Amino acid sequence: MNPEFWQTRWQEKRIGFNQSEVNPLLTKYFNHLNVPAGGRVFVPLCGKSIDMAWLTAQGYNVVGVELVETAVQEFFAEQNIVPTVYQHADNPIIKSYQGQLAGRTITLWVADIFALSAEDIGFVDAVYDKAALIALPANMRVKYSEQVRQLSDTADKKFAPQLLITLNYDQNKKNGPPFSISNEQIQQYYGEHYQINELINEPATIGSAPELKVTEHIWLLN
């Protein structure tokens, strides 16, 4: 998946992954992350997810990363926020948009996640990965999981826990994204650095292939 793939998807409004309602799995399982009051949540490959607004309504600050600037602009417009736009100090093609929502700060980087450093992101208390790992093909996922770990520094020099949502289905029956991820792959990507707990798995559907048998898995990585 090159950047043009995602630019085109946003341009043509082929964004079936974007939900108009807050993800019920987030509201149900977020407390497992034990984020301190007023803490900061990192949302990689964030799109314009309304889940970020929910996080601020719960009293958390949010930092997201998204390749496509339109997505970030649409997020702020839909939340009726006029953001301040900052240029990255060292890289002229990277910007961040920052605004206040429910008294909390949302910072969304317009960047390739692999171009950012932990310094750019700042300390975070948790990671919320929804439709991020599963948006990437297998040959990018080890690098992605490592990059998210590197970007999720906590103030006490550890890396933050993650709430991770994945899908499992027969990849022969459909091309990704979203891609199918097996339990073995979760071990491969995260097993070395995290304790992996599967909180739940349940039947799900993919809009573009409604007849496909799909299971949705929610993982807590500590």
Ligand SMILES: C[S@@+](CC[C@H](N)C(=O)[O-])C[C@H]1O[C@@H](n2cnc3c(N)ncnc32)[C@H](O)[C@@H]1O
């Ligand atoms: C499947 S969408 C999910 C968006 C959001 N998490 C949601 O659930 O609505 C994946 C998003 O990741 C963005 N993206 C893809 N590759 C990226 C990269 N290397 N760095 C930052 N964002 C990326 C795409 O533009 C797209 O908006």
